[in-house]
Amino acid sequence: MNVFVKFLAAMVLLMCLSVQADTGAIGVVVMHGKGGSPSRFVSDLAYSLQRRGFQVENLEMPWSGRREYDVNVAGAEAEVESAISRLRTKGVNKVFVTGHSQGGIFALYFGSKYKVDGVVAIAPGGNVGNTVFREKLAEALSLARKNLDEGKGAEKVQLSDYEGSKGVYPVSTTSASYLTWFEPDGAMNQANAMKAFKAEVPVLYIAPVNDYPALARANGQLYELLPKHPLTQLYQPASSHLNAPASSAQAIGDWMSMVSGGK
Numbered sequence: 001m002n003v004f005v006k007f008l009a010a011m012v013l014l015m016c017l018s019v020q021a022d023t024g025a026i027g028v029v030v031m032h033g034k035g036g037s038p039s040r041f042v043s044d045l046a047y048s049l050q051r052r053g054f055q056v057e058n059l060e061m062p063w064s065g066r067r068e069y070d071v072n073v074a075g076a077e078a079e080v081e082s083a084i085s086r087l088r089t090k091g092v093n094k095v096f097v098t099g100h101s102q103g104g105i106f107a108l109y110f111g112s113k114y115k116v117d118g119v120v121a122i123a124p125g126g127n128v129g130n131t132v133f134r135e136k137l138a139e140a141l142s143l144a145r146k147n148l149d150e151g152k153g154a155e156k157v158q159l160s161d162y163e164g165s166k167g168v169y170p171v172s173t174t175s176a177s178y179l180t181w182f183e184p185d186g187a188m189n190q191a192n193a194m195k196a197f198k199a200e201v202p203v204l205y206i207a208p209v210n211d212y213p214a215l216a217r218a219n220g221q222l223y224e225l226l227p228k229h230p231l232t233q234l235y236q237p238a239s240s241h242l243n244a245p246a247s248s249a250q251a252i253g254d255w256m257s258m259v260s261g262g263k
Contacts, residue, residue: 023053023253026094026260027087029080030058033101034126034163035065041242042100048249054256055090057083063102063126063181069173072180073109073187080110094118094260098252100245102126102188104206109193111201118231118259120252122206123244124222125215126163128182129189132214136162137182144182147175164212194225202231204255208244209236231259 028049032042038058046058059079062071071079084095094117099107104124111119127133140160147153153176161171161182171178181188197203203226207219223234233255239247 023257024055025092026096026256027055027084027090027092028057028256029083029087029095029097030056031061031080031097031099031103031106032059032064033099033103034063034161035166036100037064037066042103042245044246045098045100045249045252048246049253052253054253055087055092057087059083061103061106062177063106068171069177069181072177074180075177076106077110077113081114084116094256096120096256096259098122099124101241105188105190105193108190108197108203109187111203112193112196112198116201118202118204118256120204120206120255122248122252123208123211123215123241124190124205124219125212125241126188127190127218128186129184129191130218132164133162133182134184136160136168141179141182141184144175144178148179153179164214190222191225194222197227199227199229202229202233202259204233204235204252206235206237206244206248206251208239208241208247210238210240211244212241215241231255 030042030046032038032040038060046056050056062069062076087095096118097107097110097116098120100122102125104121105126107119108121137160144159154174156172156174158170158172159178160168162168180186205223226232235251237247
């Protein structure tokens with residue numbers, strides 16, 4: 001009996017080590033939401049994935065409260081590419097980009113352009129293509145375009161950002177950088193990013209039940225814009241916008257493991 005118990009214990013240990021080794025070959029880039037940071041609403045998600053053995057790069061992106069769009073969209077793409085390169089040096093062979101709110105839209109945008117094994121979009125928000133953004137930021141966009149036309153695109157000026165829970169608020173950045181983020185048909189137009197998405201890349205689209213009302217109304221329709229993929233899923237946790245990353249951590253890790261095992 002003791003020999004059998006020891007055998008079972010050894011088998012369980014081997015299974016655990018195998019899972020740990022598998023997750024160690026999976027790399028995840030985590031991106032926070034607008035005005036946030038790696039230490040706020042995505043920190044529990046990043047920590048949870050690390051505890052499961054995933055290799056994680058939890059980035060501070062240009063839309064953080066500290067950085068205020070200090071680089072343009074191309075600069076942000078380069079930052080994510082660098083993070084992926086760092087993951088590759090750790091032996092990672094599967095790479096996922098994960099973003100919350102504005103980070104979710106950027107993850108979809110990045111996934112539509114670059115080779116990744118999957119995208120996790122958590123409560124995507126900050127869609128510059130919708131009517132509200134166009135109205136709220138019209139004056140700032142007009143000023144930024146004027147500055148660019150006058151050769152002042154590299155000068156730092158006060159412009160505006162918008163978030164449903166905060167309203168319009170000032171940001172200090174260059175007009176050239178600002179326009180890459182806020183032009184209505186630019187990179188942060190969620191519908192455009194999803195229509196351009198590669199059919200071979202699966203997406204875990206997280207639409208929390210208790211999200212902000214405008215996002216809750218939009219996310220079901222937006223999800224349908226993604227190309228069909230057998231591993232693409234819509235996940236709807238019973239959480240708020242801000243708590244969505246932490247409440248979805250288990251589901252995110254399980255989905256990435258499933259996608260990696262199926263490739």
